[in-house]
Amino acid sequence: MALRLEQLHLRLGDFTLDADFEVPARARVAVIGPSGAGKSTLLAAIAGFLKPESGRILWEGRDITALPPGKRPLSILFQDNNLFPHLTARQNAALGIRPSLRLSDEEWARVDTALARVGLAGLGDRRPAALSGGQQGRVALARMLLRRRSLMLLDEPFAALGPALKADMLDLVAEIVEAEGMTALLVSHDPEDARRFAPLTVVVAEGRAAPPAPTEALLGNPPPALAAYLGNGA
Amino acid sequence: MRYAITLATALGLALPVAAEEKPVLTVYTYDSFVSDWGPGPQIEKDFEAVCNCDLNLVGTGDGAAMLGRLKLEGTRTRADVVLGLDTNLTAAAAETGLFAKHGIEDVELALPVEWDDEIFLLYDWGWFAFVYDRSKVTNVPKNFRELAASDLKIVIQDPRSSTPGLGLLLWVQAAYGDEARAIWEGLADNIVTVTKGWSEAYGMFLDGEADMVLSYTTSPAYHLIAEGDDTKAAAPFEEGHYMQIEVMGRIASSDQPELAQSFLRFMLSDMAQSVLPTTNWMYPALMPEMGLPKGFETLITPERSLLYPPAEAAKVRDAALEVWREALSQ
Amino acid sequence: MIRHWPGALAAALVVALALGTLAAVALRAEGWTALQSADWAAVRFTLLQATLSALFSVGLALPVARALARRQFPGRRALVTLMGAPFILPVIVAVLGLLAVFGRNGLISHILGVFGLPPIHIYGLHGVVLAHVFFNLPLATRLILHGWLSIPGERFRLAASLGFGPRETFRLLELPMLRAVLPGAALVIFLICTTSFAVALALGGGPRATTVELAIYQAFRFEFDLGHAALLGLVQVAICATAAALARGASLPAEMGGGLDRAVQRWDAGATQLKLIDAIATCLAAAFLLTPLGAVVADGLAGITRLPGAVLWAAGRSLAVALAAAALTLALALPLAVFIHNAGRAGSALAETVAYLPVATSPLVIGVGLFIVIFPFADPVSLALPVTALVNAVMSLPFVMRAILPALTEAEAAYGRLADSLGMKGLTRLRIFLLPRLARPLGFATGLAAALSAGDLGVVALFVDPAEATLPLYLYQLMASYRMEEAAGAALVLLALSLGLFVAFDRGGRLGAQA
Known part of the structure; x- marks a missing residue:
């Protein structure tokens, strides 16, 4: 297992988020959910900008919870x-x-x-x-x-681009991740991004980040929280 | 960091130049004495030609600032000689106990009053006076009362921050005693402003901000000799004119007592004395062999000279200042 | 991420200079004289003139800032720069310039004389306030203008689409901004004016216009009463602390170094009447600030050819002091700003207080205190120039911090995480990230420090070495030797040097911040 979030509990004022799952090595994972659900918060914690209330973050079995951002085995792209x-x-x-x-x-x-x-x-x-x-x-x-670095975190870096350009960029990222043998987490509010980029998807909603599930199956038969977010157009 | 060090060097932190074998005589004096136009450069050249020493003239602001600095430094002062105190400061200066007796007695002073002080030697002197422009002021006042009654505008210096300012305070006090308050109250509407020092006041006068300025009877000599301008004149006052007597003394803790002594003597030599009238624009303590420079004969000579002995000057000044402040604050 | 000790060291140095010198003077005192009625009169006058100066500066700056905020015209940028000149002008030069316009023999009196009217009388409380407004109107204009430009243009567009007239625009958009900006601007100017000394002496007209700083000077020079001087220095700090506490609700105005060379497009200000008002405000302010400068230039041109070559040496020394002060300012302000940014809330509040402390302290007390501290170890006179540079760097710190801190906060907010994620630390972070991002306010701040120290007369007579005179001191020497024309020439050189330094650093910062 490449990335492991072990009973991770995050708090930002009144807002809390729990995560407890693993991401397989060399996986490409989309992180989707309603805005304000805590997608970026989850990435910030993994990247080291937010100290967890409790729980651990492990990379290839090594505890990286206390490392400063620059020392973590990852790269991050912001919005x-x-x-x-x-x-x-x-x-x-x-x-x-x-x-x-x-x-x-x-x-x-x-x-x-x-x-x-x-x-x-x-x-x-x-x-x-x-x-x-x-x-x-x-x-x-x-x-x-x-x-x-072997882990790539992408926090909606291409949100401001047009659809065609965004698709190009996601393909380029996918190609690089594949070729370099990296693991990637992509935050997006667009289910199309998930379909295009990530075989696996983490749904963040109602204070919880669910374990990664196959994207197609998830989007085809969404759990209630995700369905409400996707609406009829999904 | 290398850059910072270069900068520091440029700013004067440079290593001292390998000292020559010559002894160094350090003389504290006021700024205008050492400036390019003051007596300092000539005095230094002439004295070093005869003393086989290095004369280090250190400007320390004005006389009062110099005394303040001496008090701060105490016996650890680097000064061997102090030059440029006046009689309003000598009592306080003697009190510090830092000065030695000068031991010079064979001088023939050219001074309109008595002078006898075993610590401080006088090297030049002058009278305070109001200076005006003859082409603009025709009804020249003959005393403080006439000045107060006139609508002439004057600019004076603050006695708390300026030597001439203090001189004027004591002038009015010496001439009028208990009536000083009435004189100041009468002058209040003539006074355009009270400046920090002589320079500001004189600059304002030359810029036409006032009809008269408190300065010295010798000021017109500068304009006449250096600029060929004979319009400036000093107004003779019937009460008499207060004097400024500039003195020097040597520091008891000096490691160059003989050299200090010979510098005091040098300052009273004809060579040094003849430099003072056209650089310090004051009267020399001894009449130079060549007489006074041409132009000085046009200056007014007050009929009466006023001067508090040092001890008395120190005693009256605080009360006089209080009167001055109250009279001008109304 | 960032080490704390450089910032803590800078803070300690500032405290040592501001309060340590006060303690040194107090410890050296042989007795204590309680405050007397004359001292309380000085306190009252100081408060009165500083309050009036602050109110008038801010009140008059208001229409000027509004005009500059909403009008674009040729020469606007040069005007904003030139209008900053009085703030960095040596006091003596400014006073002579003011007298050439407002004096009994000045321009206005001459015009009045043509109509048979008596000359105006500038000397007194109103003269002191006039001079302080002359010095601080540009600062107030800059602070308020910045407030105006911080209102996003989109809001004025929204207001226009909703059909707001000038009155609604003022009430809903401008008034909230002014409420936030004006008290802070007034406080800054109040603080600056509390330590006024030479202006009050030259234009005050007599002992009524005695400020606390003059009382301190008197205690040192006339009475040599160190205890009394220290006590008065403490009173000065107390006045400033009280003023700062009273105005605590009001946030201090932020950035002063930001870009002021654009106007916001406005849809509510098209009326001819408003255009006229703005034109009048701009012209009056320009005339008020630039005519005295013009007088300095005109007077100086006559004397400049008569200047002896030594003036170049003096100018060179002033230049060296100014550059050193600018470098020291950077060395102090940057670590301090980073420290304030990273320290916890209590720590940063403390550090911020420290950074603003120098406004409240008496330059005279600093000078004498430093002399007392240095004398046992070295000849203070041989340190005259470095000490002048250091003290000036510290004295300009409050203005410098005001320019740097908000810019640092903004840069860290935008790029701090990126820098963290790339592992940028210490000097690398400074060189690659912070210095380039802060180039603009740093250019402004170092320019200000350089200009202020070029025009400084030296801490006090105690540190002055006339043989190694800086340009302002040389100017005084010329005056003290009856050479008023040459002094006017030297004043022009000084004006050019101060303004040139400021413009050079400011432009340099803008170029460095091209992206």
Whole structure:
């Protein structure tokens, strides 16, 4: 088992969330549920930005509950502000190797390779403001590639993109996760994202994160809480 | 960090230059004495030519600030000689016990009053006076009462922060005694403002903010000699004029007592004395062999000179200040 | 994530300078003289003039800020920059400039004279307040303008779509903002004016206009009563602490370094009458602030050719002090800001108080206290320039912190998690993340510190070395030697240096913050 949430109890003011499940290695998991249900809270706890009230988070059997965010074996993409606006695409990606940006020539070459792999060859000297939304997402993906962490957390990073562009980005992420042998958790409010990206889905609703279940089956025959969220259109 | 160290060096934290073998004589004085236009540069050059020493003139603000600093430093002071106190400060200065007797007796002073002090030696002096522009002021007042009755505007200095300001306070006190309050009350509507120091007041006067300014009888000499401008004049007052007597003394704890002594003597030499009139714009303590510089003969010579002996000046000033404050605060 | 000791060290240094020096003076005192009636008169006058100065500065800044907030016109940006000049001007230069306009022999008196009217009388409480408004109107305008620009443009659009007129817009959008911003702006200016000294002396017209700071000067210089001076220094701190406590409900105005070079598009301000009001407010403020500056320039041009070469050395020393002060400001303010940001609520409240402490402390007490502390170990005069730089860095800290803290909070809110997730720590975090993100307020803050210290006369006479005179001191030396014309020339050089430093740092920060 790659990721294990052991009787995890989260609290944020009046809001609480419980989770107790495992995610298999190399799985791609969608995290869906009504807005305000705690999807991002769950990711924040796994990433180390929120200290759990109780319970443990384990990665490959190792307890990582007390580690600071930067030391955890994972990369995270937020809803926005994934790139530093004052750094070029190349520098932003290079942060994945070393945040001090003191890199050897060989390492800079790796940065360029990573940028090329996400389709940004030749755009490395641009700052984020000079890149489109999709290109910005690709820079963040290149950084993830360079960080070489085995768990990837995605907190609706492509929500602002149009449907076609978003689909492209999800396919690219899936391809990278597959090729690098990573495990990925994707938060989304769109069941289509889950269908497209994740064989498994975690439903977060009513203060609880359910264990991952096969996506197609779940969406085809949703439990009551999910059904209410999906409505008739699902 | 290397940058920070460079900066610190640039700011004067630099290592001291390898000291020469010459002894160093440190003299505390007021700022305008050491400025480029004061007597300092010439005095330093002339004294170093004869003393085989390094004369270190240290500017310390004005006379009162210098005394304050001496008190803070106490016997650990680096000063060997202090130059630039006046008679309003010498009582307090003597009280510190930091000064040694000067032991110089064979000087022939050119001074309109008696002077005898075994600690402090006078090196120059002057009279306070109101200075005006002859092309603008025609009804020149002949005393404080006339000034108070006129609609002339004057700018004066604060006795708490300025040497001339304190001089004026004691001038009115010495001339009028118990009537000083009435004089100040009469002057209140003539006073445009009271400044921190001489410079601000004199600058305002030159800018036309006031008809007269409290300064020295020698001030017109500057304009005449340095600028060729003869419009400035000092108004002679019948009550007499209060004097400022500038003195020097040596510090008892000095490790250069002989050198200090020879500096005091040097200051009373013709060489040094002849520098003072056109740099310090004061009268020398001894009449130079060449006489006073051309232009000084045009200055007014008060018929009476007023001066409190040091001990009395220290005694009257607090009460006089209270009167001044009350009269001008109404 | 971030080490606390650099911030704690900076805080300790500030406390040592602000209160440690007061303690040093008190410990050295040989006796205590209780406060006398003259001291209480000084306290009353200080409170009166500071209150009036704050009220008038803020009241007059209001229409100016509103005009700048909603009008775009050529030269607007240059005007905002130039209007900031009085705040960084050396007092003596500003006073001479003011007198050239408002003095008995000034511009306005001359115009009055043409109509057979008597000259105006600037000296007295009203003169002190006028000068303080001259110094602080730009600051108040900046603070209030920032409040206006912080109202999102979308809200004015929404208001327009709902058919709001100027009155409704004011009541529902602008009034809430002003309620939050005005008390803080008034407090800042009140605090600045409590330590006024030279202005009160030059324009006060006599002993009625005695401030606490002047009473402290008197205690040092005239009476050499250290105990009394320390007591008065304590009174000064108490006044500021009380004022700050009274205004605690009012949040202190946030950012001063933000971008003020845009106007918000408004749909409610199109009426000719409103345009006219805005034009008049802008022109009057510009005339009030720029005419005295123009007088300084005009006077200076006559004397500048007569300046001896030594003025360059003096300017060089002032430049070195200013750059060192700017560097020290950064070295103090950044760790302190990070410390405040990361400390718990109690810790950060304490640290914030510390950062604002220097406004309340008497520069005279700091100077004498430092002298007492340094003298046993080193020759204070040889440390004159570094000490001037350090004290100026600390004195400008309150303004600097006001510019940096909100920007830091914003940057951490936006990118803090990203930096955490990438494991950015310590100096790397500073270099890669914080410095570039804060470039703009840092440029403003260092510019302010540099300009303020370039114009500073030195802590007190105790630390002054006339042979190594800085430019302001050189100016005074010229004046003390009857050379008023050259002094005017030196004042112009000083004005150019201060303003040039401020503009250079401010622009540098903007360039650094391009993204």
